[in-house]
Amino acid sequence: xxxxxxxxxxxxxxxxxxxxxxxxxxxxxxxxxxxxxxxxxxxxxxxxxxxxxxxxxxxxxxxxxxxxxxxxxxxxxxxxxxxxxxxxxxxxxxxxxxxxxxxxxxxxxxxxxxxxxxxxxxxxxxxxxxxxxxxxxxxxxxxxxxxxxxxxxxxxxxxxxxxxxxxxxxxxxxxxxxxxxxxxxxxxxxxxxxxxxxxxxxxxxxxxxxxxxxxxxxxxxxxxxxxxxxxxxxxxxxxxxxxxxxxxxxxxxxxxxxxxxxxxxxxxxxxxxxxxxxxxxxxxxxxxxxxxxxxxxxxxxxxxxxxxxxxxxxxxxxxxxxxxxxxxxxxxxxxxxxxxxxxxxxxxxxxxxxxxxxxxxxxxxxxxxxxxxxxxxxxxxxxxxxxxxxxxxxxxxxxxxxxxxxxxxxxxxxxxxxxxxxxxxxxxxxxxxxxxxxxxxxxxxxxx
Numbered sequence: 114x115x116x117x118x119x120x121x122x123x124x125x126x127x128x129x130x131x132x133x134x135x136x137x138x139x140x141x142x143x144x145x146x147x148x149x150x151x152x153x154x155x156x157x158x159x160x161x162x163x164x165x166x167x168x169x170x171x172x173x174x175x176x177x178x179x180x181x182x183x184x185x186x187x188x189x190x191x192x193x194x195x196x197x198x199x200x201x202x203x204x205x206x207x208x209x210x211x212x213x214x215x216x217x218x219x220x221x222x223x224x225x226x227x228x229x230x231x232x233x234x235x236x237x238x239x240x241x242x243x244x245x246x247x248x249x250x251x252x253x254x255x256x257x258x259x260x261x262x263x264x265x266x267x268x269x270x271x272x273x274x275x276x277x278x279x280x281x282x283x284x285x286x287x288x289x290x291x292x293x294x295x296x297x298x299x300x301x302x303x304x305x306x307x308x309x310x311x312x313x314x315x316x317x318x319x320x321x322x323x324x325x326x327x328x329x330x331x332x333x334x335x336x337x338x339x340x341x342x343x344x345x346x347x348x349x350x351x352x353x354x355x356x357x358x359x360x361x362x363x364x365x366x367x368x369x370x371x372x373x374x375x376x377x378x379x380x381x382x383x384x385x386x387x388x389x390x391x392x393x394x395x396x397x398x399x400x401x402x403x404x405x406x407x408x409x410x411x412x413x414x415x416x417x418x419x420x421x422x423x424x425x426x427x428x429x430x431x432x433x434x435x436x437x438x439x440x441x442x443x444x445x446x447x448x449x450x451x452x453x454x455x456x457x458x459x460x461x462x463x464x465x466x467x468x469x470x471x472x473x474x475x476x477x478x479x480x481x482x483x484x485x486x487x488x489x490x491x492x493x494x495x496x497x498x499x500x501x502x503x504x505x506x507x508x509x510x511x512x513x514x515x516x517x518x519x520x521x522x523x524x525x526x527x528x529x530x531x532x533x534x535x536x537x538x539x540x541x542x543x544x545x546x547x548x549x550x551x552x553x554x555x556x557x558x559x560x561x
Contacts, residue, residue: 114131114133115131115393116129116131116132116138116434117129117392117421117431117432118431118433118434119423119430119431119432120146120429121144121423121427121428122427123145123426125145125423126141126142126143126424126425127151127159128140128407128421128423130407130421133394135421143188144163144176145164146161146162146163146429147198148198148240148241148336148387149198149241149430150162150164150200151430151432152200152201152209152432153202154202155202155205156434157206158460159432160202161176162198162199162200163176174190175191175197175463176188176189176190176191189461189462191226191462191463191465193211193219194213194219194465195213195217196213196214197212197213198238198239198240199240199242200212200242201243201251202223204244207224208220209221209463210242212239212240212241214239215233216233216235216236216239217232217234217239218231219231221463221464226464228467229269232280234253235256235257236255236257237255238255239254240292241294242295243296246298246304248265249264249266250262250263250264250265251263253295254292254293254294254295255292256291256292258286258288258310258312259286260284260285260288260292260306260318261284262323267282283318283320283323285323285325287328288308288312289310290310290311292310293309293310293335293337294308294309294336294337294338296339302320302321305319305320306318307338307340308338309335309338313331313333313335315335316328316329317329317361331375332351333351333352333353334351334352335350335351335352336350336385336386336388337349337350337400338350339389339391341412342393344361345360345362346360346376350385350387350389350400351385351386353385354383354384354402356380356389356410357375357378358376360376382400382404382406384402384403384427386402387403387427387428387429388428388429388430389401390432391412391433392433396412396413397409398411399431401431402427402428403427403428406420406421406423407421407423
């Protein structure tokens with residue numbers, strides 16, 4: 114079963130409805146999240162950045178909401194070093210990324226709350242973040258109009274980072290105004306990246322080549338985009354209340370009232386469409402708007418199936434989450450044991466600084482050798498190195514690397530000695546055969 118969650122920029126809480134039946138599941142009373150500031154963390158709980166928090170003097174608050182699908186549970190507040198707006202979580206929910214108003218990106222480990230890394234990603238505020246299908250890449254958009262692709266294995270490779278000219282894999286700078294949304298398709302390193310901007314364009318990029326594949330001009334500013342699961346088309350929510358349909362696999366659409374590649378549009382919203390999502394079950398498109406309504410569309414017929422009314426204010430975030438979850442899959446036994454006593458799987462507050470607990474507690478990863486292309490390593494590899502090195506510190510990382518090199522060198526020497534012995538044995542065998550053959554011929558000649 115899938116549920117729809119919606120939040121608002123005003124303190125109207127978070128609504129939650131059953132996507133198939135339309136029944137309201139539960140409602141969180143306090144939440145005022147910015148656009149792209151609501152995310153499901155592994156399906157276990159919700160993380161939400163906050164525009165303001167009345168109970169705190171700090172303007173920089175990040176809340177974690179936990180649920181049991183019957184009632185909201187504990188609310189965990191974190192206080193980052195600066196205001197955080199967009200959030201993104203990898204698919205297992207082990208890591209959480211946040212974009213700061215300074216252009217920095219923060220990367221936390223959810224289970225421990227540790228800030229593993231912070232890097233300067235853009236010249237202006239980060240507006241959107243999204244993980245790739247295999248969680249090895251993080252894509253960011255910014256107010257400076259750029260879209261950048263980050264390899265997490267490269268970000269955590271401190272030695273490689275020092276040698277590299279740029280930390281990012283690609284930097285797309287063709288947008289002239291603020292980037293409003295970014296999505297990435299399937300296909301690993303051959304996926305496409307789709308970005309929307311206040312310059313009224315959506316651009317399609319090749320992840321493999323880092324080139325612009327298509328530029329689509331719309332009649333209105335696009336704030337939200339979502340890919341059709343087959344990636345033949347995408348939907349674009351505009352500020353004039355329309356949802357446009359644009360083609361990805363045709364050169365041009367000659368007969369329509371819009372620009373090239375735009376197939377058509379539909380609408381029932383009275384104000385700007387601010388967010389879009391796709392429901393896997395039933396081929397459903399979900400849209401949220403400044404009119405405070407969430408509408409569920411049949412993507413094939415473009416008819417409205419049901420409508421949800423948010424409690425208060427405009428809707429600016431929509432999530433579609435599967436209810437069938439098993440939190441124990443992604444939590445350590447220690448955390449599970451302590452959580453059972455509390456009645457919930459709680460995560461600690463997120464750290465403010467990378468060295469807030471210990472000067473050498475943050476991760477320094479050095480990955481050398483091997484023929485694997487480190488650009489597209491999976492999150493499992495990242496997690497493996499993170500868990501190994503975070504408990505051992507930066508000095509241990511160097512020791513591990515030295516030990517690995519010693520081990521590789523030893524194996525190489527053993528292999529060389531093995532081949533040398535085989536060569537010597539073969540040489541002795543050949544010499545013996547030649548000598549024995551010569552002696553046999555000599556005896557035969559003497560006998561004759």
